[in-house]
Amino acid sequence: MLEVEELSHAYRRPGPNVLEDVTLIVGDGELVSIVGRSGCGKSTLLRAIAGLIRPTSGQIRLDGTPVDGTPDNLAMVFQDYSRTLLPWLSVRDNVALPLRGNGMCRRARRAAAVEALEAVLLADAARQYPWQLSGGMQQRVSIARALAYQPTLLLMDEPFGSVDAQTREDLEDLLLSVRANRGMTILLVTHDIDESVYVGDRVVVLGHSPGRVIGDLAVDLPRQRDQITTRELPEFIHLRGRVGRLIRATTR
Amino acid sequence: MNTPGDRAVIPVGGRRAGSVLAGSALRWSVLLVVVGLWQFVTTTVVAADYEPYFPPPGIVARTLYETWFSGPVSRGFLTPTAIDHLLPSLGRLLGGWALAAVMGIPAGVALGRSKYAIEYVQPVIHFARSIPATTLIPVFIVLFGFSTSMRVSVIIFGVLWPILLNTMDGARKVEPSYLDIARVFGVSRPVRLLLIIVPAAAPRIFAGLRISLSLSIILMVTSELVGATDGIGFFLSNAKKSFQLPEMWSAIVLLGALGYLLNTALLVFERRILGWYHNTEESR
Structure with missing residues (x-):
């Protein structure tokens, strides 16, 4: 179980908080999508969990032990595959x-x-x-x-952000099948609302400057997803609408 | 799962070989024209009153062959002169260059990855590299006498800096996301050094090695002009003093050819080692 408690982070001090009081609990085997506008601190949150940056305040615990440095059983997939x-x-x-x-x-x-x-x-x-x-x-x-x-915890930072739409759908389905076979906890950051609903068990919406949790929605869709039929379900359309409205409300 | 985006892009190498060959033929044709002109001028225009300082290329070529490469097959066509002068020169050149690499690359990686040491050492390095190595020949003579150690030291002192500075720079500017990967996946320090930092710095290391190689030749010849008993530099100054001008010119051409061959060999080696670099640079 991953627990993020009142996490705040500023890259410069004094300076604006990129993340502010983010509290999040992810159960074992859950796939949580984190969605928000670009620059809302999604990647910062992942990097803090991965131990790549030390947050200004707050705590991260993995299975009860506070995270200090990079946890052993954590892996990460970055957006920019060509650089990683x-x-x-x-x-x-x-x-x-x-x-x-x-x-x-x-x-x-x-x-x-x-x-x-x-x-x-x-x-x-x-x-x-x-x-x-x-x-x-x-x-x-x-x-x-x-x-x-x-890993027991897999972090994915906009993993499908730089591939074409068709490949992206294939990769989303690949992720779902891998996850069904291996049963690890996954945290997936994306700015794509449809993607967040399609792959997630839960969608966490981050607000913008500072990034804080402004929505935490359970995805009540059948476990077996399909790129065409799942996206036609009224629940899917309803959910993506809710997530979209939450995000739209963050800046205007 | 096969999508249009799924095809593999371009295999290694391939197509380029032909254009490289055509390009080098073009470059060589320029040299041929220049040499042909020289031959023409020295044999027809000024041939009437013979000009001994600039012998025709034909004579230089024949002297080059007779002096250096007309030896027996069993000795790789090397003449006694070549064995006495070319081989010692080559040994000092490659020895000094290799020793500078052995010192400069590890030191450069260590300094490049250090947070503080680099701040202190950098001014010293920039000062030291500004000293022309040739001016230190007297110092090295005092230290080592007229010996091979003296000549190798001059070479090392002159060529260490480009290797050191390039390696430092390469090691310092490793793509940060490569290091993120190392941290996330708990890659140990030795593995990180050998599989991430050194390969990432390799293009710069090779740049330093290339600059150093051509410097090595200059310093090798210069160091052989004083108090030497063998070497191409010694042969060159000796031929000049005894008015063996075609011999002198043959040594000059030999040095040019040596530099060209060594540089080409290094480039071929680099292409093999840094195939990934040249291929990714082209696709960017």
Whole structure:
């Protein structure tokens, strides 16, 4: 269980708070979408949970223990895959990178990497280099790298923000299937309202400057989602409308 | 799951080889024209009253072959002169350059990743690199006498700085998101150093190595002009003193060819190691 308690963060002090009193509890196995305008502090929240920045105040606890530095069982998928996959390592070695230094031999690491690549349907690309792949494929490699690490908490920072619409839908479904198979807790940041409702069990809406929680909506849609039929459900349309209104109200 | 966005983009290398070959043929043709003109001028225009200081390229080429490369096959066509002068020069050149790399790259990575040390050391480095290494030849003579150590030291002192400074810069400017990845996935410090920082700095390290290689040749020759008993520099000044002008010119051409070959070899090596870099730069 992830608990974020009254988290505030300012990049400069004195300066405006990017996040203010954000309190959030995410249960095990939940997939929570965090949605808000760009610049509302969504990424800052993820980076604080990942231990990449130290928040100005507030506390983050993972399974009861306060987070200080990067927790062991946490993995992250970044938006900019081209800057987070290492171009000098093959796809397989990129995926195996997090497994170095935990006592696995080279062969076991590679086997685990290939298994993770199979989960994202990319086993064929193991020996290629990231820059030889399309954007959607690179982001799948990124996801495979996170899966290989076998995290209990997966953070995704606008993971599908820089791929085309069709690839994006494929990746959303891939995420849902991976999640159904592996059952980890996922926190997904997005600025896309439809995406937040489509993949989430819950949608947390962040307001804008400072970022604070202005809405926390349960998604009452059948677990099995479908890109076309789910989006036609009245509940889906109703929810995306509610989220959209909350976000629109944040600045005007 | 196969979408239109799913196709793999461009395999490595390929297509470029042809255009590279055509390009180099064009570059060489310019050199050929210049040499041809020189030959024409020295054999027909000024041939009447023979000009000994600028022998025709044909004579220089023949001297180059006879002096350096007409040896037996068993010795790789090297003549005794080549064995006595070319090989020691090459040894000092590559030795000094390699030692500078062995010192400069680790030191550069360490300084580049340090928070404070770099602030203190940088002024010293910029001062030291501003001193022309050739002016330190007397100092190194005092320290090492007229020895190989003296000459190698001159080379090291001259070529260390470009390697050190480029490596420092490369190690300092590692893409921050690569380091985020290392932190999130708990990558250990040695793995982070070897698999993230050094490869990320590699393009700059190679830039430093390339600058240093051409500097090494200059310093190698210069250091051999004083108190030497062998080396291309020694041969060159000796030939000049004894008015063996085609021999002198053959040494000059040899140095040019040596520099060109070494630089090309380094570029080929770099292309192999930094394939990812050249490929990603082109797609940006």
